[in-house]
Amino acid sequence: MRRVAVINQKGGVGKTTTVCNLGVALAARRKKVLTIDLDPQAHLTLHFGAEPGTDRPSVYDVLVRGTPLDDATLKIRKNVWLVPSHTRLAGAEAELVSAVGRDVLLRDAIVDARRKYDFVMIDCPPSLGVLTLNGLAAANEVIIPLQAHFLGLQGMSKLLETITLVQRRINSDLQVGGVVLCMFEAGTKLAGEVVDDLRRFLEEARGTNVPWAQARLFDAVIRRNIKLAECPSYGLSIFDYEPHCNGALDYARLAVEVLGVADES
Amino acid sequence: MRRVAVINQKGGVGKTTTVCNLGVALAARRKKVLTIDLDPQAHLTLHFGAEPGTDRPSVYDVLVRGTPLDDATLKIRKNVWLVPSHTRLAGAEAELVSAVGRDVLLRDAIVDARRKYDFVMIDCPPSLGVLTLNGLAAANEVIIPLQAHFLGLQGMSKLLETITLVQRRINSDLQVGGVVLCMFEAGTKLAGEVVDDLRRFLEEARGTNVPWAQARLFDAVIRRNIKLAECPSYGLSIFDYEPHCNGALDYARLAVEVLGVADES
Numbered sequence: 001m002r003r004v005a006v007i008n009q010k011g012g013v014g015k016t017t018t019v020c021n022l023g024v025a026l027a028a029r030r031k032k033v034l035t036i037d038l039d040p041q042a043h044l045t046l047h048f049g050a051e052p053g054t055d056r057p058s059v060y061d062v063l064v065r066g067t068p069l070d071d072a073t074l075k076i077r078k079n080v081w082l083v084p085s086h087t088r089l090a091g092a093e094a095e096l097v098s099a100v101g102r103d104v105l106l107r108d109a110i111v112d113a114r115r116k117y118d119f120v121m122i123d124c125p126p127s128l129g130v131l132t133l134n135g136l137a138a139a140n141e142v143i144i145p146l147q148a149h150f151l152g153l154q155g156m157s158k159l160l161e162t163i164t165l166v167q168r169r170i171n172s173d174l175q176v177g178g179v180v181l182c183m184f185e186a187g188t189k190l191a192g193e194v195v196d197d198l199r200r201f202l203e204e205a206r207g208t209n210v211p212w213a214q215a216r217l218f219d220a221v222i223r224r225n226i227k228l229a230e231c232p233s234y235g236l237s238i239f240d241y242e243p244h245c246n247g248a249l250d251y252a253r254l255a256v257e258v259l260g261v262a263d264e265s
Numbered sequence: 266m267r268r269v270a271v272i273n274q275k276g277g278v279g280k281t282t283t284v285c286n287l288g289v290a291l292a293a294r295r296k297k298v299l300t301i302d303l304d305p306q307a308h309l310t311l312h313f314g315a316e317p318g319t320d321r322p323s324v325y326d327v328l329v330r331g332t333p334l335d336d337a338t339l340k341i342r343k344n345v346w347l348v349p350s351h352t353r354l355a356g357a358e359a360e361l362v363s364a365v366g367r368d369v370l371l372r373d374a375i376v377d378a379r380r381k382y383d384f385v386m387i388d389c390p391p392s393l394g395v396l397t398l399n400g401l402a403a404a405n406e407v408i409i410p411l412q413a414h415f416l417g418l419q420g421m422s423k424l425l426e427t428i429t430l431v432q433r434r435i436n437s438d439l440q441v442g443g444v445v446l447c448m449f450e451a452g453t454k455l456a457g458e459v460v461d462d463l464r465r466f467l468e469e470a471r472g473t474n475v476p477w478a479q480a481r482l483f484d485a486v487i488r489r490n491i492k493l494a495e496c497p498s499y500g501l502s503i504f505d506y507e508p509h510c511n512g513a514l515d516y517a518r519l520a521v522e523v524l525g526v527a528d529e530s
């Protein structure tokens with residue numbers, strides 16, 4: 001089972017959009033995909049058209065009350081399941097401050113789950129707090145959505161530092177699978193510079209023992225496309241909303257590449 | 266002195282870009298502007314070309330050690346000052362958990378400052394935690410940058426709920442000045458729908474006693490413009506980088522409108 005944390009503490013770079021659409025693209029290739037919404041904003045839950053804040057169990061109950069993961073899981077569509085978020089999750093950080101093993105609560109819930117999946121994809125909030133740490137402890141690989149902007153690139157070193165600490169102290173399996181460029185506007189000078197910086201940075205890490213030594217800059221790039229911003233308002237993935245637009249093609253290409261990675265390893 | 270918190274817990278909507286460029290636009294109209302970087306990512310600090318993480322006092326020292334605000338203030342350019350962030354700020358939330366009056370530390374530091382300004386503009390991180398609460402407690406008005414996307418609109422009710430709580434319990438002066446549309450792509454169906462929703466929502470609040478009863482949707486809209494994403498890599502505002510591009514025109518227009526509001530009240 002591949003457990004993927006989709007993370008970047010820089011806000012608004014395409015984390016939620018990637019978990020939703022990459023998840024559905026993998027499901028279309030007959031993979032059973034569980035998605036988990038670890039963001040108190042509950043945007044992944046909204047993106048799938050589920051209502052956050054109901055009395056149904058959510059990821060809040062899994063973390064704070066020990067509710068079994070299966071009891072908090074909703075079936076969304078063929079081969080896609082969701083553990084929804086809840087606004088209460090905003091308080092979880094304070095509630096878990098003194099809980100024993102607070103960083104590995106999600107990991108243990110996934111291990112104990114009865115239903116088995118090919119992929120578990122975790123949507124993290126734009127921070128490096130307890131919720132994101134739970135995502136990193138539960139995952140065996142990380143996908144980093146990145147906007148090819150100067151400010152977008154600045155947070156990478158802090159993010160990789162946090163991933164290294166989690167790998168050393170909590171989860172030795174953790175590796176960075178790759179960086180996916182989102183909202184990409186080819187042809188801008190800025191995009192070219194950022195891509196060159198990033199490629200050079202990843203190549204220098206090859207052969208070292210850092211968690212991103214085998215990370216790749218995915219060839220599949222997610223182009224800026226307003227349909228990707230429209231489909232959440234209908235509670236649909238891009239494949240159910242506009243299956244032939246650039247957004248759908250890009251995420252389908254990313255799914256093929258993500259699947260290919262596994263065949264190599 | 267107008268104390269403005271620029272806030273939206275949704276990530277990547279243009280908070281930092283607005284504090285930097287609106288700040289410089291107000292300074293160009295002979296207003297003395299203090300900007301404060303409350304985000305551990307230190308993007309406002311980077312945007313002004315200052316180096317975060319040096320031994321120089323930062324907003325971390327002001328909040329956690331009681332360093333006077335004037336001692337942590339840097340002069341950036343004519344009429345613009347900055348209290349920089351520091352990566353250590355990421356730990357401030359945990360360090361301040363049991364501090365007495367932890368929400369009003371910034372407010373008191375501004376009140377005690379010797380140097381006086383016309384505007385204090387506070388860049389908040391993408392969350393509603395202790396740092397953002399300090400921003401709301403220190404401000405007398407709020408500007409909400411918003412991306413006209415479905416997911417961008419979802420967080421508004423939670424944001425307004427938090428502002429109401431701060432107004433009731435900590436800071437009775439707090440009012441929402443307005444919402445500024447950022448990264449705007451006119452002509453998309455989505456933008457039209459979001460704008461209509463928002464306008465209707467603000468009009469319904471007129472005459473009530475909620476903190477956004479007098480809030481406006483600023484006429485000045487910040488159009489999507491790659492130059493706004495390029496200028497931070499040079500440590501420059503849009504006015505120093507490309508003074509005649511759409512980004513500069515839009516923020517200049519916003520400054521005129523923000524100044525005009527004061528004359529009415």
Ligand SMILES: Nc1ncnc2c1ncn2[C@@H]1O[C@H](COP(=O)(O)OP(=O)(O)OP(=O)(O)O)[C@@H](O)[C@H]1O
Pocket residue numbers: 010011012013014015016017018039043124125126182183184222223224225226227228229230232274275276277414415416417
């Ligand atoms: N390729 C794209 N083209 C155009 N719009 C996009 C694209 N990807 C995402 N968006 C839109 O941009 C906004 C930010 O994306 P998203 O919410 O997925 O980012 P995020 O990293 O999850 O944000 P947060 O940090 O708040 O969790 C959303 O409104 C989304 O609909």
Ligand SMILES: Nc1ncnc2c1ncn2[C@@H]1O[C@H](COP(=O)(O)OP(=O)(O)OP(=O)(O)O)[C@@H](O)[C@H]1O
Pocket residue numbers: 009010011012149150151152275276277278279280281282283304308389390391447448449487488489490491492493494495497
């Ligand atoms: N009008 C615009 N057109 C194009 N790019 C923009 C515009 N405004 C901001 N940007 C870019 O979009 C990205 C997000 O903007 P910014 O960092 O200001 O948002 P933020 O709300 O401060 O993000 P965070 O939630 O991470 O603090 C940055 O890379 C910025 O350079």
Ligand SMILES: [Mg+2]
Pocket residue numbers: 015016017039043044123124125
């Ligand atoms: Mg998200």
Ligand SMILES: [Mg+2]
Pocket residue numbers: 280281282304308388389390
């Ligand atoms: Mg910012």
